[in-house]
Amino acid sequence: MRILIRSPNWLGDAVMAFPLVQLLKENLLGVSLQIMTRGYLAELWEVHPAVDKIRIIKGGKLREIMMALKMRKEAFDLYISLPNSFLAALSGWLCGAKSRIGFATQKREFLLTHPLPLPQKQHRVFQYLNLLKPLNINVHRLPPLRPKIDQSLKEKAKGLLNPQKGPFIALNPGAFYGEAKCWPEENFMRLGRALIKNGFQVVLLGSKKEAEKNERIKNHIGENVNDLTGKTSLKELMAILTEMGCLVTNDTGTMHLGVLLEVPLVAIFGSTSPAFTGPWKGNNIVLSSSLPCSPCFKRKCPKGDLRCMREITVEQVLSAVLRIVNASKS
Template identity: 30%
Template sequence: MADKAWRILVVGPSWVGDMVMAQSLFMTLKARHPHCYLAVVAPEWSQPILARMAEVDEIVPLAVGHGTLGLSARRAVARQLRGRFDEAIVLPRSWKSALVPFLARIPRRTGFLGEQRYGLLTQRRRLDKRVLDQTVKRFVSLGLPLEETVEGDFAIPSPRLRVDGDNLVELRLQHSLSSRPAIALMPGAEYGPAKQWPLDHFHRLAKKLVDEGFEIRVLGGPKDVMAGDEIVQGLAHAHNLCGKTRLADAVDLLADCRQVVTNDSGLMHVAAAVGSRIHAIYGSSSPSYTPPLTDNAVIHYLALSCSPCFKRTCPLGHTNCLNQLDVERLHKAVTGTTEYLEPPV
């Protein structure tokens, strides 16, 4: 591994937050093997995020829809990669995710056991969820010798995305953003409504903050446009940027925000990776499993007896884990009146 010609291929995950967390693995590999060449196989949407990671030497787009096999596309990518890499690390646990390194005939292929991948991987590891109790730990562990991961106490470097200052200037002009101190609100969560703080709560928080001299920026994808409209309705100095910005733009806009109020989402991890102060809201998910990877975060989690359930929608029909997380609590935390920390889980 000390050979500076050592070339590593990582098969990356399919979600925004997971791709950001994967940078902890990339940082670990570069720290251990400073001269290695690192390439990442990833969905095309993730290229803007990977382009902001200093550790990634090459991005290998895989034009396959989420949840689909896309065998011909995987074969085509494998042909392009054949003979170029010494090692592959497969982060997803699905059978199809291990196909590209196998078809590319990469001699060493490491990943967790899952979906009968015995013939596809050469270095198969069992996943002990008690030890590797966080997604990021699982990613980083695959880049370490097995004996170093047994106790689960290895270092986890925090992701750090590059910020494009010139692009930020253009965005501020394009969207008529003011010189007020900016706070970002992120109401989306791709997984489902059991991870989404009520829109009325977001709206009332936004109104309080605008009245106190802040600018509100609501960030999200095209699916979040209507949610953004509801949050900013009737408010001056509040901008619904959902669907109006690229993923790379979100990196720069979040870096420009003093604080961020967010559901447990992919953009939460982006905000953490640019150094914004995070107010992370957890409902059906657990802050122990996918926390923002930063010391500059406040966790808002009620830890009700029914949570975390990890369901897309509330199985009890009330979503009290989010509805009962009141606006005043978030307002006080954002304005520095009160500091709320994660309760025991």
């Protein structure tokens, strides 16, 4: 059986699809699993042991359409559309897959052989698992996930970190989706200084987009800060995360990588809901707002004050980090 899965376009969503892909491999004997994805997520799917081949979409919407048409000759038995977009369902129809499963969104039902209702109040991981129902795969538990991280990457990570200076706490101050997801910059500064006083080495993580922000945070914290912002590939980031005693993060793709790798973490939520996109396994503490306007799911705070994030104090986050680190020691 040949299966083509259209990957989500966001890093966090793609990570949350890992259990679905693993369950397909475990339940369908002799299956060949291929992932159709944007290039920036190729390294992520390379670490999934159940994936047999990665098909990279090189370009925009027209390129995806052309790519799907070229795959008609490959006779896929099944196509699963993880994105809810019309284009993702169209790609499955164009590639000629016999069966096509996806959620009934954006008036695309006619492109799918199995259009399913989108569950509205369910964590994203379990939303995706609903797509297994037409295959009679009943999910009683989340499968163990064992990402493949080469030893050479682990050695490189240790070289970047200098293990003699640990233990390490990673701070991830950014969020690609928007500023409403971000705990205030000055709070990360104060937290970093407090962590140094408690004997930790601070590691700053983020994309090139957060380089200036993280540079300011680094300069304020002072010594014992290793700024790796924008300096790692996706696989290198994963290897670095495995060396962390704890990850302090907003609701981001990096948070979900931490969950996947079972890195102890403190996740800070304001504009989004941990019930829908929070950590879904592992040792973690979630801190979220109690304000009636939270979660608003906006890129920018509608009220302009980011109060939902500001009410989560540095002292709360530091306490959570110390609890997680101490629990890991025992």
